[in-house]
Amino acid sequence: MMHKTLSMGLLPILMLVGCTMEPDYHRPSLPVAGHYAGQGQHLNGNGADIRWQNFFTDPVMHKLIAQALENNRDLRVAALNVEVARSQVTVARSALMPSVDLNAGETAAHLPGNLYNTGPGGGVTYHQFDANFGVTAWELDFFGRLRSLSHSALERYLAMDATQRATRISLISQVAASYLSLCSDNELLKLAQSTAQSQQDSYDLIKRSYEGGVSTEQDLVQAETLVRIAQADVATYSRQVRQDVNALTLLVGTDLPADILAGASLKKEWNFPATPAGLPSDLLTNRPDIIAAEHTLLSANANIGAARAAFFPSISLTAMGGSTSGRLSDLLSGGTAAWAVSPAIDLPIFRGGKNVANLNIAKLQKRIEIADYEKTIQTAFKEVGDALAGQETYKDELYARQLDEQASQRNYDLATVRYREGVDNYLNVLVAQRSLYSSQQLLITTRLGQLTQQIMLYKALGGGWKS
Template sequence: MTPMTKPIALACAALLSACSLAPSYERPAAPVAAAFPSDSAGAASRTSLPLPLPADAKAAVDTGWRDYFTDTRLQQLIAAALDNNRDLRTAALRIEEARALYNIQSADRLPNVSLGATDTRAKTPAFLSTTGQSTIGKRYDVGVSVSSFELDFFGRVKSLSDATLASYLATDEARQAAQIALVAQVAQAYYTERAYAEQYALAQQTYEARARTYKLTQQRAEVGASSRLDLRSNETLMETARAAALTLARQRAQADNALTLLVGQPATAAASGAMPSDQQIDALNAVPEGLPSDLLARRPDIRAAEQRLKAANANIGAARAAFFPRISLTAAIGSSSPSLGGLFDSGSGSWSFAPQLTLPIFDAGRNSANLTLTDVRKNIAVADYEKTIQTAFREVADALAARDYLGEQVNAQRAVQDAQADRLKLLQLRFDNGVASTLDVLDAQRELFSAQQSLVQARLLRTTTAIDLYRSLGGGLK
């Protein structure tokens, strides 16, 4: 072993055997209940019971968005959003940024070897020359060198590398969480636009029907068969329907703009389609629940929060190592000669070896403050991790509660609509037979229109709740 290779071998051995002063990582206990609350429509109280998956059921995280959302137009929109959404594109670039930072930091764990060649010329004045005459000296050097390589005895460099790796993994998990959220947002925006379209169609139909009624009433009023009060009442209903149609047209246009922003290109696929049928909504709501342990293992935002916690934990190790000596090596091996032709002649070999030890004695409390800072940041990361779990638990619990009640709410609202439609028919018959007044018929028309609009809103709310449950359980990644 040559005099130069021996120190390098010792340095590598010391690097591989470096200890770490980072605290042993332990995952904090989840600050939530052991199982999600279970709600049943009409139940007097809530009970916390485990919700195991059926043996033949697929969890939300195992259900791809193409399997969950079967609407062809919606699938096209989601696929376009995954390709064109600028927020998701930024999240992907953040991963590349974090990977580059990790590669930079991890490079410090190995020596940086460089090849150098120098041509040095220096003039010596006559009064300093041994010959009494000024001279010009020449020197040529070529060699391989290792500059300021730190022997990581106390794991400072390793801790920094571990922290950067955890940050990179957290960034990757954040991108996956952003993708899941984007899939859910596109689906919700699509069905919201479709609901406005359906409500607009109802409002337009109602307006056209009321306009015909108003014209008939106007003709009757001209010959004295109807009163001015009947005419104005019909006009009020007609203009109310027109105002509602205009409002819904504006809301639909704004919903389409929101969908275009999410997709990243004009959402032409939203120009047609319809709200999902009751059977499709039932299928969406049939996604089996996941247990809290599933959330901890599979929700990307929770995994990202845990990776950030690991990074904070590793930074404590680097802060602790700053209190201990830092040893670095600078070494070189090569050849030197006063002439270029003799650079590789026998006996021109040269080498240098310069270890350096730095021991902090007085730093005005800098290292202590830095250690305190890393401890505080770890506590912040713990709180963030626990809050992320609590937020995820609440999202699932809210979606489960809504799912248990919204089905019955939709059924009740449909019963209201059917009753109002039947009431209008009966009042129309009574009016035709001279028993009921015009005001009774107009009131029934107004109540039916309101019931129709409310039913669409209830069905939309049930659909978006099913999407929320799917997203909150970690579905929608593939």
């Protein structure tokens, strides 16, 4: 009967130990539309299912990304931060368990003789040896304060882990986009070099014609203008290529392949996976930064439980058992056992509003994290929408740029023929050359924009998609 009564009395305590005062968590609804503009109806799909090795198939780009994932310092720091957060979870969880210590020591003291009437020069000297094994200030988590703090630390770790994955995806995208920029600038440099050489040849021809009295000085000056423009562009794109190489070196974290410029051109078969139509907006929940924001929100929710528990009594226990003896040789002998139990209760009565303020702070922090979570989703929705809009429009723009470049080439060829036949003056040739050069430059930059949109969509969807 006594055992039954004891069990009935312990049951409510055990139930209290296993609970927390955290509010029930409900994921905030997506503060965005159900699908993207121009993307039609929902499509059953999953995000972040394309491995980067399958998305970025160009051999050079593939190699650069692999090197960056191994050597990039920002990614190393992110990984180390995850390890720090993991250790902090262990620290928080350790508070739920008793801290057991073993200690041993000696106390030696001498008291003067007049305290014991032993006469002048007398006195008492004694030694005390102790060996104790016990628990120090173990808080019994009846109201879940420690469990909430442990839960909060766990959610912060999960947020940090998701942030590390977001850093990884961002690094992959940065390397790919930087390599495309290098390819574009390298093409623009080669175009400027060939244009400068072509303009120099035309200038030399006009100069000989001018010296022979056929061409005018104005023709000569106009021809020189295009030469200088092309030469300035050579310097500009040479600088940009070198800066692209430096940026890639920083991202990759090691030396680049020696022949990286040899094949740096946009005129390749990049073969990025096609985007399925009708991507649903709930794919965004697979983005690591959104996952991190939700774990941060969950951490704030757990902190409310800890703040609520602070209004209730805190019970801690200190217990010690061991042996005490006046001589070291008798320390483990019979009759030297000693023990002590010191339960303590801390009942908050008046704290000057501290607990109320802490609870208000925890609640306000949760509201802040909800707003941050929603803002992260809205930002992600915009990024995906921008990338999808870029995909749709760059295709048409690239086609128009190609037609424009072809038309500019025909116009230049016709202007050259008419000038040689004496029908038009040289100014028309110069205008046609400038137009052709500009069209060729725009065609390269438009091609870069089209390819970059593929990478931006990969990043915006948190690493890809799967229909």
